Amino acid sequence: MATCPNTTTASKIDRAAIIREAWRRWRNVxxxxxxxxxxxxxxxxxxADALRTAWRVAKExxxxxxxxxxxxxxxxxxxxxxxxxxxxxLVYCDSRVDIAVRRHRLEAELASLSVxx
Numbered sequence: 181m182a183t184c185p186n187t188t189t190a191s192k193i194d195r196a197a198i199i200r201e202a203w204r205r206w207r208n209v210x211x212x213x214x215x216x217x218x219x220x221x222x223x224x225x226x227x228a229d230a231l232r233t234a235w236r237v238a239k240e241x242x243x244x245x246x247x248x249x250x251x252x253x254x255x256x257x258x259x260x261x262x263x264x265x266x267x268x269x270l271v272y273c274d275s276r277v278d279i280a281v282r283r284h285r286l287e288a289e290l291a292s293l294s295v296x297x
Contacts, residue, residue, distance in 0.1 A: 193242055198234045206230035247294075256293045263290045 206227045209218065218225030224233075251260055267286050270279045 193238050198231075198238050201238070202227065202231040202234040205233060251294050260290065260293050263293070 209223055209225050209230065213223050213225065217223055224230070251257070254260075263286055267283060267290070270283055270286075273279050
């Protein structure tokens with residue numbers, strides 16, 4: 181018996197929500213674009229295009245959620261949480277302080293921890 185390679189991915193995603201999102205996207209295209217704007221190379225005006233996009237977005241969201249969960253529960257979790265809190269605290273720095281360099285350094289360190297996880 182052959183199994184679908186995407187069975188585990190698809191089982192984690194709410195299929196009814198994907199269908200609702202596809203209908204929402206399709207109705208949005210029909211409401212906001214004229215017939216001449218819908219077509220090949222322009223805006224995809226078919227329900228299949230909307231469904232494809234909804235599936236792609238849902239899979240990306242599921243992958244991002246899994247990646248985020250792995251980061252915050254991994255061995256570097258305390259350091260990741262501390263760096264994120266420090267980045268959030270930069271908003272409250274004095275306006276005379278240039279936080280761009282500091283934020284860039286913290287985000288680079290956070291990215292390196294995310295890759296290592």
